[in-house]
Amino acid sequence: xxxxxxxPSKGRMKDDALAACAKAGLAIEMVGNERSYRGRVVGDDSxxxxxxxxxxxxxxxxxxxxxxxxxxxxxxxETIPDVARRVAIGPRLGFGHADVIVAVPxxxxxVQTMADLGDVAADFRQRHNRRLAIATKYWRLTRDFxxxxxxxxxxxxxxxxxxxxxxxxxxxxxxxxxxxxxxxxLKANHLKVLEDGVILRSEACLVRALTTEPDRxxxxxxxxxxxxx
Amino acid sequence: xxxLNLPDFTDALLKDLAGRRTELVTIxxxxxxxxxxxxxxxxxRRRIFTTESETGEALCLRPEFTIPVCMGxxxxxxxxxxxxxxxxxxxxxRREGPNEFYQAGIEDLGDHDVAAADARAVSDxxxxxxxxxxxxxxxxxxxxxxxxxxxxLAALGLPEGWKRRLVxxxxxxxxxxxxxxxxSRGEAGxxxxxASRLVEANxxxxxxxxxxxxxxxxxxxxxxxxxxxxxxxxLLEKHQLSxxxxxxxxxxxxxxxxxxxxxxxxxxxxxxxxxxxAGLDLRAALSRFDHRVAAIRNRSGDVSAMRYRAAxxxxxxxxxxxxxxxxxxxxxxxxxxxxDRMLTLLGAAKPIPAVGFSLWLDRITAVRQADGKAGGTx
Numbered sequence: 001x002x003x004x005x006x007x008p009s010k011g012r013m014k015d016d017a018l019a020a021c022a023k024a025g026l027a028i029e030m031v032g033n034e035r036s037y038r039g040r041v042v043g044d045d046s047x048x049x050x051x052x053x054x055x056x057x058x059x060x061x062x063x064x065x066x067x068x069x070x071x072x073x074x075x076x077x078e079t080i081p082d083v084a085r086r087v088a089i090g091p092r093l094g095f096g097h098a099d100v101i102v103a104v105p106x107x108x109x110x111v112q113t114m115a116d117l118g119d120v121a122a123d124f125r126q127r128h129n130r131r132l133a134i135a136t137k138y139w140r141l142t143r144d145f146x147x148x149x150x151x152x153x154x155x156x157x158x159x160x161x162x163x164x165x166x167x168x169x170x171x172x173x174x175x176x177x178x179x180x181x182x183x184x185x186l187k188a189n190h191l192k193v194l195e196d197g198v199i200l201r202s203e204a205c206l207v208r209a210l211t212t213e214p215d216r217x218x219x220x221x222x223x224x225x226x227x228x229x
Numbered sequence: 230x231x232x233l234n235l236p237d238f239t240d241a242l243l244k245d246l247a248g249r250r251t252e253l254v255t256i257x258x259x260x261x262x263x264x265x266x267x268x269x270x271x272x273x274r275r276r277i278f279t280t281e282s283e284t285g286e287a288l289c290l291r292p293e294f295t296i297p298v299c300m301g302x303x304x305x306x307x308x309x310x311x312x313x314x315x316x317x318x319x320x321x322x323r324r325e326g327p328n329e330f331y332q333a334g335i336e337d338l339g340d341h342d343v344a345a346a347d348a349r350a351v352s353d354x355x356x357x358x359x360x361x362x363x364x365x366x367x368x369x370x371x372x373x374x375x376x377x378x379x380x381x382l383a384a385l386g387l388p389e390g391w392k393r394r395l396v397x398x399x400x401x402x403x404x405x406x407x408x409x410x411x412x413s414r415g416e417a418g419x420x421x422x423x424a425s426r427l428v429e430a431n432x433x434x435x436x437x438x439x440x441x442x443x444x445x446x447x448x449x450x451x452x453x454x455x456x457x458x459x460x461x462x463x464l465l466e467k468h469q470l471s472x473x474x475x476x477x478x479x480x481x482x483x484x485x486x487x488x489x490x491x492x493x494x495x496x497x498x499x500x501x502x503x504x505x506x507a508g509l510d511l512r513a514a515l516s517r518f519d520h521r522v523a524a525i526r527n528r529s530g531d532v533s534a535m536r537y538r539a540a541x542x543x544x545x546x547x548x549x550x551x552x553x554x555x556x557x558x559x560x561x562x563x564x565x566x567x568x569d570r571m572l573t574l575l576g577a578a579k580p581i582p583a584v585g586f587s588l589w590l591d592r593i594t595a596v597r598q599a600d601g602k603a604g605g606t607x
Binding site for chain 1: 266267269270271272274275390393394397398401404411424440443444447448449454455459460463464467544545546574
């Protein structure tokens with residue numbers, strides 16, 4: 001039996017993930033050339049390594065296509081329905097920090113909390129003849145946070161696949177749900193994060209699939225323990 | 230109809246609905262998704278089946294009938310009053326159990342005699358159910374009324390901002406309780422620095438100008454969804470609220486009101502003595518309420534199976550008054566209410582009063598089978 005570990009296929013995330021593996025005692029080498037999307041662990045044939053995009057890793061973990069993966073918690077929670085049943089998240093790996101936040105225009109001086117936003121959302125239709133529009137690529141996180149946690153039902157999501165923070169100024173949405181690491185992009189776009197508007201403090205995590213066969217799960221769990229500390 | 234799995238009582242039910250001076254309408258199964266999401270909120274998306282047209286329009290399988298019936302009414306420029314009936318499948322995503330169910334119902338649009346129309350909706354639903362079920366099958370009617378709650382809030386003299394928050398949570402008991410306790414604690418004031426002086430001075434014009442200047446400076450003015458006036462007014466309102474607390478007296482009066490649960494026949498007296506004891510003037514709302522109870526008694530005769538529950542409501546902003554449910558053996562067989570705000574939200578030029586109900590035909594089938602009245606699944 002071999003189990004599959006999925007790692008990010010490019011950029012900073014890939015380098016950091018390889019470093020985390022090295023720290024856990026896994027020396028990863030590419031199969032074939034440096035551009036390959038397959039890898040192996042030196043001296044351990046029981047682990048296959050697949051290099052995938054970070055969001056693909058989340059999806060494959062959700063449907064049990066890979067046994068373990070390193071990817072952002074935000075993508076895991078956004079991509080996988082019923083997440084607690086399908087994957088185990090952790091250990092946290094200390095890189096790829098990003099907060100998923102609710103941000104509104106600076107000029108909304110009266111809006112500091114989700115409760116304020118709830119008031120504004122409730123009146124929005126009456127005043128503006130449409131619902132409050134939220135630009136985001138995080139459909140599931142937004143719905144869970146607004147509807148389930150804060151009881152705000154009356155809004156519409158406008159899908160945004162890039163430059164989300166520009167949506168309010170461009171008039172395509174009123175507020176945003178997006179990731180931020182330093183907040184400088186928000187500031188440049190005259191947006192502010194609500195006091196209780198942090199949906200998730202995300203970072204790269206080692207994530208295990210829970211929907212695979214028992215012996216695979218055990219092997220994955222043993223491997224995951226090597227990433228602790 | 231070519232459908233094989235229609236409930237075996239479909240013909241009788243259609244005849245019954247037609248006999249109630251309704252026009253039977255056909256509603257396409259495939260509907261634009263936007264009106265449903267606009268009305269019920271984005272969270273509905275995971276409870277409906279959505280798809281997309283070739284041109285990218287979001288479509289869904291009909292999740293209910295009221296919204297498309299109302300849209301059809303507006304598009305067809307139909308005159309009022311008008312009574313529509315429908316019967317067909319609705320489609321909803323659920324973790325367990327079937328995803329498609331039969332519903333039938335009546336939407337009663339444009340009758341300005343609110344008490345009479347409300348009473349007719351309740352008695353229509355009850356009579357239709359009685360005709361379908363063996364005996365009375367233990368049918369129990371629960372009635373709620375948001376306007377009474379609103380009147381209590383107004384009579385307590387609560388600030389507008391609070392009233393709106395509480396009305397929004399009406400029907401969702403845990404949200405309402407959380408709201409009440411946060412209001413008794415009080416809330417934080419405005420943190421913004423520049424504007425706070427103008428807020429303290431209650432200088433609305435200055436505040437509006439200040440916000441407009443900031444908008445200009447940041448380039449927001451051209452696309453701004455919220456105007457300087459709207460932001461300024463809410464800032465001033467928040468300032469007032471930040472100095473207020475929900476007093477213990479108001480809190481206990483509201484708690485006592487929400488606990489009211491009495492037979493409908495006794496509800497007028499119970500509400501009157503509640504108002505007396507609490508020292509609240511609810512005369513206008515209670516006279517409308519009593520009027521409706523009288524109308525229901527007139528139409529339905531025996532009201533002993535009907536209860537009024539003060540906390541019963543639906544936290545959706547288009548419901549405005551009466552809410553009712555008819556159940557048996559722990560199952561809701563019919564649900565209805567008044568939704569005077571829906572037609573204008575959907576684009577009607579003038580407000581159109583509206584009340585209606587829908588019946589859960591699959592649950593009715595189950596009760597009939599338990600009662601031994603059904604001939605199987607035809």
